Amino acid sequence: MNNEKLQHSEDHSPGYGMNVLIWMSLLGLTALTVAIAGIDLGNYTLFVAMVIAAIKSILVINVFMHIKFDDLIFKVFLLVTLTILAVVFILTAFDVFYR
């Protein structure tokens, strides 16, 4: 078995400071999305809300879940899964939106 991989890649993992910073941005983004919801953006309301949610989840996944500091294989896995999820959404949309 590949012994070198057994050890944790300690040096990369973020410490207290970085995590707190991320947390503050997450709270900020939450406030932002609530604030924007008050404004009428017409058709873009949903879009903007989803973009903000996506940014938030990127922060959580990259830092809290330390994908950013993990092996490449984790990123590939995640990308494949998200692609399939997107495909499934799009293909369903072709039915729902074109009826």
Added chain:
Amino acid sequence: MATQGVDTNYTSFLDYQGKHKGIFAWILSTDHKRVGILYLISMLGFFAVGMTLGFLMRFEMLSTGRTIMEPQTYNAVFTLHGIIMIFLFIVPGIPAAFGNFFLPIHIGAEDVSFPRLNLASWWLYTIGGLFTIVSLFLSGGPIDTGWTFYVPYSLRTTTEVIFPLLGAFILGFSSILTGINFVTTVHRLRAKGMKFFRMPLFVWSLYSTAWIQIIATPVIGITIILVVIEQYFGVGLFDPAKGGDPILFQHLFWIYSHPAVYIMILPAMGVVSEIIPTFARKHIFGYKAIVFSSLSIAFVGYLVWGHHMFTSGMSDTSRWIFSFFTYIVAIPSAVKVFNWVATMYKGSIKMSAPFAFVMAFIILFSIGGLTGLVLGSLSTDVHLHDTYFVVGHFHYVMFGGTAFIFFAAIHYWFPKMFGKMYNEKTALWSIGIMFVGFNMLYFTMFILGYLGMPRRYYDYLPQFETLHQVATVGSWVLIAGILLMAYNLIKAFRSGEKAPANPWGGLTLEWTMPSPPPLLNFLEEPVVTHGPYDYELLEEEGDEHGNS
């Protein structure tokens, strides 16, 4: 049981006595080989039940009107037949039985990554199966929705649907655990020198399958949960009376169930890619092409689920999109078929039982797959959807495809797993009989379907009677073949000759160990220096019947 094989000073996994005794030594064992055999036995049990139900259905179809059962019974019988065959036999199928047994061995590992999860998955399988069986005896009576559980019928029927649904949910969980285990094992536990492109194709196919199990199965999970919630609380998500949309149920159902058909066939394709090189003594043709076709089937499989819904009332736009992708997904399968046949070219072929199964498979699966093309085409599918043509199609791919290879795998690995040999001649006879019966039974269905005989029909118009009778007689021939095969195997298990370590001259790692395998698989940790099909090396060494 006495020790067998060439090497006598080792404990085989069959003989090993651990902390637990008797049956507990099996049902509490985390040894991947024992889990594999547990799966094999339980699946054969369910399979026998499923086949008996199939036999009863055919008997009912012998004449118009009532032959042996009432309409309600018939509806329950085809539903249970479908549920048992799909969820209890063919989806766990080859991965759970032979995958568990041989995947770690093929990559030179001692066990899977999470042995306890592996045992848990068998327990979940058993519990899920029990749920399904228990439902037969509950007040509502056996479920009658068809294996597809379509709403709103499944919300309205008075039969017992909750239990079989929960059963299917639990079985899904079991399938997910197997998938997680396999992906992790392949990534983490390969032996020294076992590079990715030195893995046997069986492992590649299991790896692709495992990904489908992981990604697709949760979708059926949530679909089932929603139906159960609907039954209990009436939230309305699938209930047209409350604004729900039954078509969305079908989307969710097939988002899982189409990729699931590749869960069924990919492992079988993997077994085929093992058997052909072994019996042709020849390197597989286009190793990488087969690898990538497995991976691409796993992915493209998500693009086509709508071909089960061409007439469901979904938008015309998505109808043609799904039809288009359906054609794309046929290509990787075609690539495999061509590569298999090409492997036989200039080989040194021995026609033994596993190989004969493979030949039958190539013909039957091609027929099944090519009729899949007829169904993938929009205009013809609109005519043939939900007719016996579809029934013919999926029995060709599932029975003629997967189940035949399941049998092939039993014959291929029987000597390794149990250390005994079976009678080759009897095996060949049984294959011949099965092949004839099979075609009589299912080819007729294509004609019936084209003539407009809908499926899930208890009774039919008189003009279909003759063809139905041909099919029923075919089922009897098929049964004769299957019983002969079962007899042959049981006899071999009881009193077969001792099997050598490498009866077929295969090159994958399981043949380097004595039969049956030792407790921890490898007597010494293997180091892999060549690919699984490098028969030229074998010839250079002048090593014939490959005693390791």
Added chain:
Amino acid sequence: MSTETANHESHVHRDDEGAKIGMWLFLFTELLLFGGLFILYMAYRYQYSQEFHLAAKELDITMGTINTMILLTSSLTMVLSIVALRKGNKLYSMLYLIITKVFALGFLVIKYFEWSAKIHHGIYPGSEHLADMSNGQVIFYGLYYTMTGLHGLHIIIGMVILAFMLNFISRDKVTPDNYVKLENGGLYWHLVDLIWIFLFPLFYLLH
């Protein structure tokens, strides 16, 4: 690691990377599980967009926002617990875990008040009040209850997992140089958070 059944002299390998792969694969299944529900949401929101807006007015943004903040903060304390353990600080690690659990409980309490307020107003699946509303509103609440309900269930499961972690740390089964279990528990907790990040705007911010 006790292997009660694998009692043969199986060499138990410690494979942290493998354990993490396993956990991520499991998270993917969770993602797809909720994915199915989000597909339903997409379809019904398109079909009933007016009614959805109308129905969403009943939901309390303040409560929703507070809950979001709570969950995000609990995610932070979860990470800090791991950081603390890695730095060798067992006590802090456990403390952070307890705070995480308190937040989780807080989330559930608020959720409970939200649900019971709705139910009090006669809005629950199968209620007469709901039956008088339009189909779109029925569906909105159907989705609301199933999705937040399933999410709530995951919070509860998460709390159970965290309880195990607490126990493991205190019994030194999870230590500064063997903490992959805690990491995996954390991953699960973040996933629950992730789902909520999407649920929140989709149900509360529809005005």
Added chain:
Amino acid sequence: MLSGATNYAESVDSTMILIVAISLFFLIGITVTMIYFVFRYSRKRNPKATQIHGHVGLEIAWIVIPLALVMVMFYYSYTSYKNIRETANESLIVDVKGRMWQWDYTYPNGKKSDTLYIPVDKVTRLEMRSEDVNHSFYIPAFRLKEDVIASRNTYLILTPKVKGVFDVACAEYCGLNHSYMYSTLKVVGQDWFDRWYESENTGLAQAPEQEVTNEEKTEQKANQFAQNLRDHKNFNLLKKHTCITCHSTDGSVFTGPSFKGLFDGDTEIYDDEGNTRIIEIDRDYILNSIIDPNKEIAVGFKKYMMPTHKGRISDEELNAITDMFMELIQK
């Protein structure tokens, strides 16, 4: 073979032939090649294999050629299907209701029918909706089907080019009597259709007016008949074989015609071609109705609703029942 009744059906058949032809080519090719290899390169004839690892050119060829062929298949099926979905200038719109386990048709003028009449050579659009679970409206001769669901309308467009009587089946599993959810589609000439469309008649076209010379007298006679039947010593046989769950004795219509209607000794039936005639009830007719019930069907009722009782009823019982009816009718 099942012959097509529309231009569309023919285009479906030719697509089918195209796909099957290509498929047969590959199937035979693969099978023959494989069997040849197995013989030619058997271990006896060829003890030593030649190791070949692959061939890039071949791999590309057998990706590209099948891909091209399946695209051809897709193109033909898509174009033929597209035609049938485009809402052409329909001259008639019929509402189709599916429910467990029956099809009902409503015409623009409010006329209702349980047989679908449409004019030949005209475009008819079916607007379909289910009242309960999913069904599927399937006309094999037209190669057409579309699910009928409860949440919204689905449609089919029919352009028949020949007159005739066609089966309509339900192709989506819908419970107990799914396989009996047949209905009839009659394609008729425009004149004929117009006459039917304007008439009060709901059932079959040339159905003669009921002879009601003396209504009261007839009614009395019928009631007397029903009473006699219920009092008859062999009536329990009808109970035993559950006949009376479908055939009432008081004139109410269930799945099958009421026994009460037998009082006058004749009945109107139709055959496969849809022709109707009035026949006298005799022993043979009663026997046949039990043993081979789908040969002659009373007007107003559907075929295949009643299973045969052959082998399920003893000869004595059969005779007793027949005697009973003949005796009562004579009275």
